[in-house]
Every structure is written in C-alpha cells, then in structure tokens.
Amino acid sequence: MSKNKKNVLLGVAGGIAAYKAADLVSRLVKKDISVDVIMTKAATNFVNPLTFEALSHNKVVIDMFADRKYWEIEHISLAEKADVLAIVPATANIIAKIAHGIADDMLTTTILATKSPVLIAPAMNTNMYTNPMTQKNIKTLKEYGFFFVEPASGRLACGTYGFGKLADVEDIEKAILELLYKDIKRDFEGKKVLVTAGPTREPLDPVRYLTNHSSGKMGYEIAKALVERGAEVILVSGPTYIEAPKNVTFIPVEMAMEMYNAVMMHLEEVDIVIGSAAVSDYRPKEIQKEKIKKDDQELTIQLVKNPDIMYEVGKRKQNRISVGFAAETTNLIEYATKKLKEKNMDLIVANDVSQEGAGFGVDTNIIKIIDKNQNIKEYPLMSKSQAAHVILDEIAKLF
Known part of the structure; x- marks a missing residue:
C-alpha cells in the first residue's frame, strides 16, 4: 500500500442493512482508499465475506482465533493501520457492547484498541432505536468522542415505518471522507x-x-x-x-x-x-x-x-x-x-x-x-x- 494512501477499517455487524456496506466499500476503493473489513459472525449470515474480499482486494477478518499463517496480533495491526474505523451497519447490540467496553469478538476488540476516529452508522427497528437504553448508549459514545451518521426515516425490513433505517450510503461515505481529510488545507478560501x-x-x-x-x-x-x-x-x-x-x-x-x-x-x-x-x-x-x-x-x-x-x-x-x-x-x-x-x-x-x-x-x-x-x-x-x-x-x- 502507498505510504500516503488512506485506510478505512470497516466493521460490518449483523443487520439486514449489511448488504449496503458492499456499496460503501466499492465507493471508497474507487477513490483509491484502502479498505479492510471485519465482519461479526452474525453479519456473515447476511453477506458472504467473499463479496467484501472481491470488492476490497483484502482478506476479510471474522474469527479472532483463526489459525495464523504469520505472527501478528491482528486486531492491534488493523487498529493501528486504520485512519478511520467505521461500523456500518451498527446494531443495537454492537452499540451496547462498545458503550460498555465489552470486547468479546474481533470487531469490539479492535474498536477498543484503535486510536483512530470511530464512525457509527446505526440501523435497527424503530422501537430498538428509540429505546431509552439504546439512546443512553448512543449518548455515552458521543460523549466519548465517537462520531455518528444518524439513521434515516423510512420503511424498515420488519415492514414498519419510522427511524432506524441505515443512512444513505452517500451520506456515510461523505462522513468518512470528512474524517479522513479533516486536516486538509483550506488554501483556496476566498478564491x-x-x-x-x-x-x-x-x-x-x-x-x-x-x-x-x-x-x-x-x-x-x-x-x-x-x-x-x-x-x-x-x-x-x-x-x-x-x-x-x-x-x-x-x-x-x-x-x-x-x-x-x-x-x-x-x-x-x-x-x-x-x-x-x-x-x-x-x-x-x-x-x-x-x-x-x-x-x-x-x-x-x-x-x-x-x-x-x-x-x-x-x-x-x-x-x-x-x-x-x-x-x-x-x-x-x-x-x-x-x-x-x-x-x-x-x-x-x-x-x-x-x-x-x-x-x-x-x-x-x-x-x-x-x-x-x-x-x-x-x-x-x-x-x-x-x-x-x-x-x-x-x-x-x-x-
């Protein structure tokens, strides 16, 4: 990878909106951004890891205890490599785990280990999203400095209408790019x-x-x-x-x-x-x-x-x-x-x-x-x- 090439570490949690993360990977790769993907085991029930491997040209990481072909503490190396860590989609479960410092799989362990900005794009049923416990967890993470792309309102997978739909991929992409290039020069202001x-x-x-x-x-x-x-x-x-x-x-x-x-x-x-x-x-x-x-x-x-x-x-x-x-x-x-x-x-x-x-x-x-x-x-x-x-x-x- 080029020394100046940006890297996004994408965490894909187990929600129906996981398929939209594939579009996000494609968009980022087309902008010459390197993308590594960590999937939860639940996410693999929605999207085959091969999809992300084909789009990112990188191996998808799932199992924290998979056989290693080389000696490298993977969650540490991925955490250090990332310029931005984005969780798309973020379920109520993964948000709760992060808010309480739980590290019981590769994704949550890597989140604890990273010093890069973390962007969370929630996607879940309206009642789950508006539940006081979920809202408290989101508030806690915002206070810790986590970034959010707020969910949209619309028809959900369960057939109901309301908040909880994953934000448009274009909006998530824009939020990632803003974090990646937040230190970009503003030398053309006034021109x-x-x-x-x-x-x-x-x-x-x-x-x-x-x-x-x-x-x-x-x-x-x-x-x-x-x-x-x-x-x-x-x-x-x-x-x-x-x-x-x-x-x-x-x-x-x-x-x-x-x-x-x-x-x-x-x-x-x-x-x-x-x-x-x-x-x-x-x-x-x-x-x-x-x-x-x-x-x-x-x-x-x-x-x-x-x-x-x-x-x-x-x-x-x-x-x-x-x-x-x-x-x-x-x-x-x-x-x-x-x-x-x-x-x-x-x-x-x-x-x-x-x-x-x-x-x-x-x-x-x-x-x-x-x-x-x-x-x-x-x-x-x-x-x-x-x-x-x-x-x-x-x-x-x-x-």
Whole structure:
C-alpha cells in the first residue's frame, strides 16, 4: 500500500442493512482508499465475506482465533493501520457492547484498541432505536468522542415505518471522507475558480454528432478538490454520466460555442481558470435539419474552427491564474510547452493518453506539470483524485 494512501477499517455487524456496506466499500476503493473489513459472525449470515474480499482486494477478518499463517496480533495491526474505523451497519447490540467496553469478538476488540476516529452508522427497528437504553448508549459514545451518521426515516425490513433505517450510503461515505481529510488545507478560501470539464458534442444532424473520448473525470475531481480546499467553484461541463459535485455552481453545456460563451460570461468574476475540458476543435459548418441518409459511398462534411477557449482566456488574463491541459499521443513536452506559451498560461498539465492508466475514461492519470519557466515536474501513476490535489498544490504556489 502507498505510504500516503488512506485506510478505512470497516466493521460490518449483523443487520439486514449489511448488504449496503458492499456499496460503501466499492465507493471508497474507487477513490483509491484502502479498505479492510471485519465482519461479526452474525453479519456473515447476511453477506458472504467473499463479496467484501472481491470488492476490497483484502482478506476479510471474522474469527479472532483463526489459525495464523504469520505472527501478528491482528486486531492491534488493523487498529493501528486504520485512519478511520467505521461500523456500518451498527446494531443495537454492537452499540451496547462498545458503550460498555465489552470486547468479546474481533470487531469490539479492535474498536477498543484503535486510536483512530470511530464512525457509527446505526440501523435497527424503530422501537430498538428509540429505546431509552439504546439512546443512553448512543449518548455515552458521543460523549466519548465517537462520531455518528444518524439513521434515516423510512420503511424498515420488519415492514414498519419510522427511524432506524441505515443512512444513505452517500451520506456515510461523505462522513468518512470528512474524517479522513479533516486536516486538509483550506488554501483556496476566498478564491473563485472556473473549471471546464468533459467533452463537447458538435451535432451533424438530429441523431449524430462529433465528440471525443473524454469522460470528464479529471475536471470533476478538480472541482471536488477545490471545494474541499475552500474555493467557490463554477463548473462548466460538457455531457458526462458523472453526477455534478455538491456545492458548485454547475453549468451544463453541449457544444464548444456554448462552453465558450459560458466561460466568457463568468470570466470577469473569477480568480483562476482551469481548462480541463476536451473541447472540439471543429464543428460542422451546417447542421442538417434531417437525418443524413447513406445514399453515397462517400460523405463530405465541411468543418469550421471553434474558438480556442483557453487562448481567449489568455488574451483577457490580466491578474488571473490560467491553467490548461494537454492530452497528447506524441511529442508530449514539445506540444504542451507550445500551448503554454501561445495561450499565455501559468501552468499546463500534460499527459500522454496512449499510456496505460493515463487515457480517457479511467480513474487514474500520469501527469507532468510545466510552468512558465519550462520547469517540469513528473508524477507517477495515481488516482485522479490524488492528481487533482497535486495540481492544486502547484496552483496554490502562484498566489
């Protein structure tokens, strides 16, 4: 595991909501977070441990007294390894055990041994949740410094309605991330940043269009990282399947001209422009009103050039910081440096999309960052989330 990679230790207790913990593991792993799972024996009646092993790529721990293939006190090593310990779902039973310091299985023993923040997501029948004993146990744990994601109200497994339903996995994920990155820098507070992301689409007729392979993942991760670091963010995005990040001003567009107009409209109000979108260089001169029929062996389409958004930003740059991207397949440094100069940028992020792990549509990237003085910083394969923070670290040096 990478030295800087975060680790979540997930405790899965024996409730019907245990299956939702699988979705949580998947979400965290996709964010390049290492996940270890401890299941209670009761939890294995609801979800097969192989499910968590397949999703986490780590061995699931259940039995405290299983045969050891190596000498290591496992509950201690897991406790020390964890940056956050989350219990999802947390039953009334497990909450009572923790509140009273009981350590009679691997999960409760590890909880006693950890010094990391512990997050508890209760899930149980309404009467069990509202029972004064359960509420007293929760109050006790909060006083001890444990964190909670409060349960939701809704239809429960027992068929009744009320509080006790496991909180949305998205909300649990957010709470975990907040604990993992609670010490993150807030160095972009007071800055307003415009980010472009995704591809653009140039329609040919009512059913066809020209586009590229950009997924928008890099730009969306940059927008998320900016919010985490305190910035006010405007995200101008071409068509993607990604959900818009929370706490950004989201402007969806389709064509390059629409993206250009949106950027120019908001340029005067921002301090930084980060152009990560893969904007179409050309568009059809005419958009056919009817579907083009395949009557001939050849089809000629006349194209006209779209405005270069980052070039136009560079012309109006003034005191703004301008950061661009260069996705190339050959002569990466040469072409990126040329763009840096021609478009009056402060930094350019270059990547060779022909490299494995650095192309479009993947969750990782391999980047080089070039500044105005042609200093080049090279970075190894990393998640796009990590790359976003690396890029912001370099931008922060400019103000």
